[in-house]
Amino acid sequence: MAGQKENGFSKSQIAELVQKRPSILLSDPEKTLLPKIEFFLQWTGVAKANVLRSIARDPTFLTRSVENQLIPIYNYLKDIIGAEKVATLVRRGSWIFNRTFAKKVIPNVDFLRALGIPNSFIELILFNFPEAIGQKHDQFREIVAEVKEMGFDPLKSTFVLAFHAPFGEGNKFLWAHCYETYTKWGWSKDDIYMAFKKHPHCMLLSETKISGVLSYLATKMGCESRIIARHPHLLFYSLEKRIIPRCSVVHLLSLKGLVKKDKSLNTILCPAVASSVEKLWFWKIAK
Template identity: 60%
Template sequence: MFSVNLYCKLFPFKKFATDSTASLPFLYKDGLIFNPTSSECSKNQFFINFCSTVDVGSPELESGTATSAPKKKKISKKLAKESSYTISYLINTCGLSPEKAISASEKVHFETPEKPNSVIALLKKHGFSKTHIANLVRRRPVLLLSNPEKTLLPKLEFFKSIGVSKVHLGGTISRDPTLLTRSLENQIIPNYNYLKSVLLTDEKVAAAVKRTSWVFLEDPEKNLAPNITVLKELNVPQSCIILLLTHFPEAIMQKSDEFRASVSEVVEMGFNPLRSTFVLALHAISGKGNKMIWARCYETYSKLGWSKDDIYMAFRKHPNCMILSEKKISRTMDFLVNKMGWDCRMIASCPTVLFFNLENRIIPRCSTVHFLFSRELIKKDVKLSTVLLPTEKYFLEKFVTKYEKQVPKLYDFYEGKIGIEEL
């Protein structure tokens, strides 16, 4: 949010006069008077004007009491002018907020728009949106002073050549613009060669970098290669290693000692290294973030009636059930157990149902089956998996079309077009 107080701290200004009807003083610069409360002055324009009133001879600057002069050195007029221009450019051309522009201006300075304009033009040409450009500049403002043809273009073309499409290029780079600061010959290409040797295709390499830039920023010999060796020693299939690296690269790029500990934990839980659930479980317990989520899920399931054995059974069947949100778990369990009457342990034996959309799949199917129960058209011992796992076509044939003679409007009820009282 626009904060005048913040600008006052960062940019000392000359007080010319005080308007008794306004809460802020007029500002004076080069014979011009600005009233920051005027409706004719937009927030951004006021901010730009405000920056231009920096008093480089202010005693506050010389004494070091101003926030913008921590080293107690007098700011030159050239620097003040440069800073003001840079900030206005970052706001109006790059789309940064005033606060972010101030922060970015501490890392990059320019007096003319030629070089940053050429960089932005190149990014737009390669599919970067306004949001992508704003994020890139906010994270790496110094890139605005890069040589677009010699420094940036070869890297953008390289990533496009390995399959990072124009649609995804802006998002991939803007999430971590550090990629554009690394040497193409000395880091990016060597990392690509290693990744290609593991993942086998450019498509998989592109998938990995879209997940995380780490695969191109870190030396693979430091953690990635040793961790892959650990998996190969357990005879984890190449397909599972590819799955882990393309979908959950942060798990396999842990520090080697942490990765070994995670692997040992998964083995002790009884997961088979030859199956894909092994690497899914490895991802679920890897890193501090996922470990916290795992613990939170454990607590949630316990509160909802699962025993320790139930939780570990569900985890072995579908490891990702331990990285769901508490809200998702609670809403689904509440409907299936409290409203539909299924035993909570039945859900533990079929945790896949926790991933289905509650409104679009679970409620319509369960409501339809529950209605058929109430009319004694089907037996109540129908398994939860029989109701929720089949394809849409199979479910309709088994539970809707089959009973349309007895209940003509059953399909409309299933679609949510009518209520149960209209059947």
């Protein structure tokens, strides 16, 4: 315990370490802790407080060999995503530094490269969705094949989003929950897959978000919910900051006969905030 305190861990972090890895009480801090802390400080430039927090969250860092695992993994990642993003992964406490890296991540990256996936997409997966690329290689190949069968082009960025949406950590549950929510709103299987192909992350939204947007557009704008399947990007706009304010303006304009009631939702919601279109609407009301 004294060794952990000397290395800078707080009492709560020590308690977290002991709870997750009791064997640390029997280890020699000079051999177990210090080399790993020094590695992350010297190689990644991450502040000591962040390093200690990451180690406390994931003590498996302490089981890694600096020479045989941490340094090779760091160099591999740095060559793909750059030193700054590797440092960010360390601050996040990413599991990507674990011992299955050579058995899972590297073969999976090699497989993506063999398919001709651009390096920029591989970088995106490693940095933003590392859990998706850390699966067993056979399972990973099956997932990639399934995404390709859905019609996604590996050379387009939607392939990465489609790959992550149903198969990332915890995402299968979200996918099923979203599917159920959309069906409650009258969407068919074809509607759901059409929306998914246009914006894969529409299958990672909460029920509250989906129902909030669809309910407002249906009740206040008279829009059939299935129409949104053709424009799933509309689901990502803020209900309070964009959808309600803009639709309220259009509703008032339609009552005054200044705009058609069936005005396209894309026309209403897609222009940038404070656009000239929005200002013109308010000007018309003022007249």
